[in-house]
Amino acid sequence: MREEKFRRTPQRLAIMKFLEGNSSHPSAEEVYFGLKRQFPTLSLATVYHTLEALERMGKIVEINVDSTKKRYDPAVGAHHHLICIRCKKIIDLPEKFHPVLNEEERKGFRILRSQVEFYGLCPQCQSRRSPAQKN
């Protein structure tokens, strides 16, 4: 139950600033390349360590949508997602639905949060024959 120590190093401040208000749901690699220019010594290992720490502190949440890589969302409040199954673009939707399970449906689980996900094709991917981007 001990509080976590968290040093505000230049790298971490840069990562936090990069994520703040960022709605692109970036992966670790995207955070890394997004900061690499202004921060040439930054290492991917540090990005991974920092993302993990921020997640433990509840500042960001991991999103499981792209099975090839983890993505992170700085919006930790309840909201929903609109996901393109092709390019893996993720768009935030305001919390509009509040699904609830009754006692029986809960199967003994302690529910912590719920989320609605809409899967489909974004405008760009609807009018595109070419193979999906790697994103």
Place this chain on the structure above:
Amino acid sequence: MREEKFRRTPQRLAIMKFLEGNSSHPSAEEVYFGLKRQFPTLSLATVYHTLEALERMGKIVEINVDSTKKRYDPAVGAHHHLICIRCKKIIDLPEKFHPVLNEEERKGFRILRSQVEFYGLCPQCQSRRSPAQKN
């Protein structure tokens, strides 16, 4: 738009039988070890190839919940999930909610399906101090 050729080999029939009605949402490795005993020559590569083919044919769907590995669901119809954030157990819930987005909320997407996910702790993980299982 050409039809996919699909040969019904013994390996594939075994994998399909293993998945049929299976609600454990297995990973490729779980399918592999689940059949390895009765099918000693089966290879993991074949399991991966077959799962990919079954997915292309719409017989199974990939579930993105466990960020460390892909998992598959033979229930392709609309339904929801109850997910333990600790042991990554996934329980199917009947389709009870039918969230819909209006024109404006759709942001130009063509919606194909939606899904509600409930995250929480399963009965076993509520009463357990030890670190989460690898599942």
Place this chain on the structure above:
DNA sequence: GTTACTGCAAAGCTTTTGCATCCCT
């Protein structure tokens, strides 16, 4: 007889880890 499938090994990616050095507090 074709051609898709199998299985092995190797390669590819993302993520994690060991460790010496560094530097925030």
Place this chain on the structure above:
DNA sequence: AGGGATGCAAAAGCTTTGCAGTAAC
């Protein structure tokens, strides 16, 4: 001064791919 953080390289997982042999159709 002390302990957490950094960054490099190596390792670990999961998944994909190349290829020769095999078998379904």
